Amino acid sequence: MKIHSVSPIKFNQRVANSLEKFSEQGGEKIANYINAAGKFAIAPLMILYNPFTKEPKENKKWAAIKQPVEAVITIAAQIMSLNLLYKGIDKLAQKGKLNFKLVQDAIKGGEIPKAVMQASGGDRAKAIKNLQKTCLDIFKDRAGTILTIALFVPVLAISNRIFPVIADLLTKDNDD
Amino acid sequence: MIKPITQSKIFNNHLKRVISDDAFAAKAIVVCSVMKDVFAYSVRYKTTMENKKIPEKRRPFVAAMDLASGIVTAIAQIAVGFSIANPKLQNALWNKMFKNAQFKHIDAAKKSFATILALIGSGVITERIIVPLMATPFAAFMERKFFKHIPQDTNNKKFSNYPFSTPAKNSVFKNFISFRTNKI
Numbered sequence: 424m425k426i427h428s429v430s431p432i433k434f435n436q437r438v439a440n441s442l443e444k445f446s447e448q449g450g451e452k453i454a455n456y457i458n459a460a461g462k463f464a465i466a467p468l469m470i471l472y473n474p475f476t477k478e479p480k481e482n483k484k485w486a487a488i489k490q491p492v493e494a495v496i497t498i499a500a501q502i503m504s505l506n507l508l509y510k511g512i513d514k515l516a517q518k519g520k521l522n523f524k525l526v527q528d529a530i531k532g533g534e535i536p537k538a539v540m541q542a543s544g545g546d547r548a549k550a551i552k553n554l555q556k557t558c559l560d561i562f563k564d565r566a567g568t569i570l571t572i573a574l575f576v577p578v579l580a581i582s583n584r585i586f587p588v589i590a591d592l593l594t595k596d597n598d599d
Numbered sequence: 600m601i602k603p604i605t606q607s608k609i610f611n612n613h614l615k616r617v618i619s620d621d622a623f624a625a626k627a628i629v630v631c632s633v634m635k636d637v638f639a640y641s642v643r644y645k646t647t648m649e650n651k652k653i654p655e656k657r658r659p660f661v662a663a664m665d666l667a668s669g670i671v672t673a674i675a676q677i678a679v680g681f682s683i684a685n686p687k688l689q690n691a692l693w694n695k696m697f698k699n700a701q702f703k704h705i706d707a708a709k710k711s712f713a714t715i716l717a718l719i720g721s722g723v724i725t726e727r728i729i730v731p732l733m734a735t736p737f738a739a740f741m742e743r744k745f746f747k748h749i750p751q752d753t754n755n756k757k758f759s760n761y762p763f764s765t766p767a768k769n770s771v772f773k774n775f776i777s778f779r780t781n782k783i
Contacts, residue, residue, distance in 0.1 A: 439700035439708065446711030450628040453711070454718055458632065461723035469727060475735030521601060524611045536618045542706055558614050562605070568631040572638045579642075 451567035459498035466490035625713040629680030640669025680721030
């Protein structure tokens with residue numbers, strides 16, 4: 424396996440390792456994680472400390488609590504559903520029902536994208552295998568986006584039911 | 600149903616570009632992410648149009664504001680995401696951060712790096728910080744300039760679907776702003 428660069432710096436290396444690990448999740452899951460993290464951590468702060476909004480503190484608190492509650496419910500639903508979807512797609516692929524033209528052309532002796540060929544060390548058989556996996560991952564990402572969109576309405580409905588209960592519990596002491 | 604997709608020229612060209620071009624791969628994920636938001640804005644538009652608590656005369660305008668804010672946010676997200684995905688910027692950042700780091704699969708890591716940064720730029724910084732901060736003064740300005748003639752509604756209940764309606768703040772724009780600043 425080709426290892427790039429030398430003389431590792433501890434912090435950079437740790438970030439690099441995390442990046443590699445995170446990248447294995449695939450684009451759609453990464454997008455959902457980042458969106459949930461923003462909603463969980465940034466959105467409440469923006470609501471509470473936006474200097475331009477002149478709203479009662481209690482109103483701000485309620486709206487701020489809504490964000491992390493919704494973020495947790497959304498990401499849990501998304502990851503569970505995406506895992507199921509990806510498993511289904513993998514099963515279809517194993518049964519030979521997902522044949523990408525790009526891969527079929529490569530098997531017939533056609534062109535293999537340079538990036539895949541390089542990553543496979545010039546080994547054509549390995550490159551075809553990698554190409555199939557890469558195509559499948561991209562297909563999963565796009566199908567995942569459609570699933571995430573379809574989940575939006577039910578997830579929002581669940582979150583709208585749960586959030587007032589949590590907000591009420593968290594602000595109860597202040598109201599009393 | 601799947602075969603026409605996996606065999607289609609458009610999808611296979613898309614696959615080819617995502618594999619060969621890191622910037623395109625990052626942009627594709629940003630577009631997918633923005634598509635989700637666009638869907639959310641459309642749902643919001645629909646629920647506003649169907650919300651009987653908003654006076655019928657004002658409903659289309661309030662809904663149009665929801666939609667307009669969604670479109671502006673989506674455009675801003677795409678602009679920022681695409682700029683961050685730019686290969687020159689990516690290379691500069693990569694060299695600065697990971698000059699001495701070791702990678703098992705450097706190409707995959709580079710692709711993810713571009714995607715993650717573009718997503719943070721568009722979905723966190725633009726959508727959650729810049730837009731909410733700018734929305735309030737911008738709407739106040741718009742209201743002052745163009746919508747002075749819209750009569751103020753003194754009945755608080757009419758806008759009770761919005762999170763922060765108070766009798767003094769019942770103008771269409773201020774409701775719109777409360778909504779944007781406390782985006783769902």
